[in-house]
Amino acid sequence: MQATGMRGIAIVAAICLVAVGGWSCTSNRGPKQELNLFAWSEYVPQSVIDGFTRRTGIAVNYETFSSNEEMLAKLISGAQRYDVIQPSEYTVAALIKEGRLRAVDWSKVPNIKNIDPRYTHRPHDPQQQYTVPWMAGSVGIVVNTDKVTDDVRGYRDVFQPKYAGRIVVVDDPREIVAWALVTLGKGPDEVTPATLAQVKPLLQQWLPLVKVFDSDSPKTALLNGDVDLGIVWSGEAALLYNQDRKFAYHLPVEGAHLFVDNLAIPADAANPDAAMAFMNYILEPEVSRLISADFPYTNPNREARKLLSPAELQNPASYPPGDPKLETFGDIGGAAVQIDKLVTDIKAAG
Ligand code: N2P
Numbered sequence: 001m002q003a004t005g006m007r008g009i010a011i012v013a014a015i016c017l018v019a020v021g022g023w024s025c026t027s028n029r030g031p032k033q034e035l036n037l038f039a040w041s042e043y044v045p046q047s048v049i050d051g052f053t054r055r056t057g058i059a060v061n062y063e064t065f066s067s068n069e070e071m072l073a074k075l076i077s078g079a080q081r082y083d084v085i086q087p088s089e090y091t092v093a094a095l096i097k098e099g100r101l102r103a104v105d106w107s108k109v110p111n112i113k114n115i116d117p118r119y120t121h122r123p124h125d126p127q128q129q130y131t132v133p134w135m136a137g138s139v140g141i142v143v144n145t146d147k148v149t150d151d152v153r154g155y156r157d158v159f160q161p162k163y164a165g166r167i168v169v170v171d172d173p174r175e176i177v178a179w180a181l182v183t184l185g186k187g188p189d190e191v192t193p194a195t196l197a198q199v200k201p202l203l204q205q206w207l208p209l210v211k212v213f214d215s216d217s218p219k220t221a222l223l224n225g226d227v228d229l230g231i232v233w234s235g236e237a238a239l240l241y242n243q244d245r246k247f248a249y250h251l252p253v254e255g256a257h258l259f260v261d262n263l264a265i266p267a268d269a270a271n272p273d274a275a276m277a278f279m280n281y282i283l284e285p286e287v288s289r290l291i292s293a294d295f296p297y298t299n300p301n302r303e304a305r306k307l308l309s310p311a312e313l314q315n316p317a318s319y320p321p322g323d324p325k326l327e328t329f330g331d332i333g334g335a336a337v338q339i340d341k342l343v344t345d346i347k348a349a350g
Contacts, residue, residue, distance in 0.1 A: 033058045035274040038074070039086040040261070041066055041216045042236075043135070045294040052281050058274045066215040067172050069336060075100070075266060082266055083275040089124040089260040090174075090189075090329035092131055097331065101130040102265040108276040111283030119300035122260060123328070131262035132279045135297035137234040138326055139175055139257045140317070141250045147228035154253040155179045158229060159206040168221040168230035171213035173343035174329065174336065175257060176203070179231065182254045188327060191335040196342055207346050222247065237317035238296035249317040251324040258326035260300070292318075 033056075037044070041064035049060045063080070065071040068091040075085060087095060095101050106112060112120075112132060119133040143152050147166075152158055158167060169176065178188035180199035212221040218232040219240050231252075240247035263282070265275045281287055288304035296318045299305055305313070313319055332339075 033271065033274055035060045035271055035278055036081065036083045037062045037086075037278070038071060038080075038082040038084070039064060043086065043261075043295055045290055047290055047294075048282060048287055051287065051290075052278055055281065056274075056277055058277065060278075067174075069174070069340065081268055081270055083269040083271045084263050084278055085266055086134060086261055086263055088329070089122065089262070090331050092124040092262055092264060093331035094333070095264065096125065096130055100267050102267045102269060102272055103129045104132065104265065104279065105276060108273070109280045109283070111280045114283050114285060114288070114301050114303040116300050116302040116305075119260060123330070124260070125262075131264050132283065133300040134261045134263055134282070135235070135291065135295065136258065136260045136300050137297040138251055138317075138320065138324070139170065139231060139259070140234060140237060141229065141252055142222060142232050142237040142240060142317075143229045143248045143250070144222060144225075144246055145248050146246045152229060153250050155183045155206075155231070156254075158231060159209055161209065163229060164209045165211045166228040167210045168212040168214060168218045168227045168232065169210050170218055170232055171215045173339045175231075176207075176343055177339045178257060178329065179252070179254075180206070182252075188255075188257065189330045189332055191332045191339060193338070196338055200342060200346070203343070203346050204349075207343070208350060213347070233297075234317045234320075235295050235297040238315045241315055241317055242296070249320075251320055251326065253325075255325045255327055258328050260328060261297075 035058050037060055039062065044062060049062060053059055065074065068088050071085060071087065072091060074080065075082065109132065115133055119136060120128045125131045141152055141158055177191070177199060180202045181188055181190060181195060183202065184198055186195055211227050214221065218230055219236040221227045222230060222240055223243065234249065237247065237249040241249060263279050265272055269275055282291065283301060285301065285303040285307055288299060288301040289307045292299045292304065292308055292312060296312060296315055298318055299308070
């Protein structure tokens, strides 16, 4: 999907003149600039992209992905060069290790000061050299309480034969395997041939019960009444809750993933200055608040949070009350391939 800011291109082109030997431009912005953004689907409001183009004249090409692994594969293939990508914490760690990110020049991104210090210098970027936190969130259980009256608080509660054909989950092997690992008392990063052999029988019971695998918009199957419960991104659950209070969100008792999604610049980016201008723009409190309005995840921008309404801050999926058991993921290196194969094979066996 591409959402090129064509208006931005037109405006910049209109004030440029063909001169002998090439293009010259009367604008102090120089020749046409662009930003190639590769980000999760349903995560970057069009209003934010348009606002950035209006402000800077930089046209944005927005291409989407549905998982970290999909993003990595495209990035590494080199088929396309990107200026800004949006990896989760564990993928940031892998990218830094492989030297695939370019350090941010913080003098060009002074708005980083708006980020709550709880979301900087985290283990995936301990020196805070490469990343700008975008949104954090969790992966938890959503229940249509009109249809499901039992208390569904853990993964084992979701994956019961009586819910066969009534479940939606994100289509994300790393997440799915983590649910099985923590159910067996292991950590989400404890991925070895031995632990994968242990989770396999559990996943063989669980996955055939799932009706819909959808990472882009798992809320849709719930809203349409195609399914009655699921395991989804917290922002999707927050949107469901806003739509109808019958959709309850619970963080699984066994433990859940706290993801921290970030903007980062690939080492080979062609337009790093445009990338840093974009980073700085989305860190403005008024802009960040627009992101929360459309995609109500946990906003790590302290100044933006001050602008959110009490209703936004009280949404239990966006800002879970209490002290839930949440854990970030770490880089598991090549084991990611085995995870992918395990889940793909079980899904195919039906
Ligand atoms: C946005 C998906 C949230 C990203 N559509 C989970 N890391």
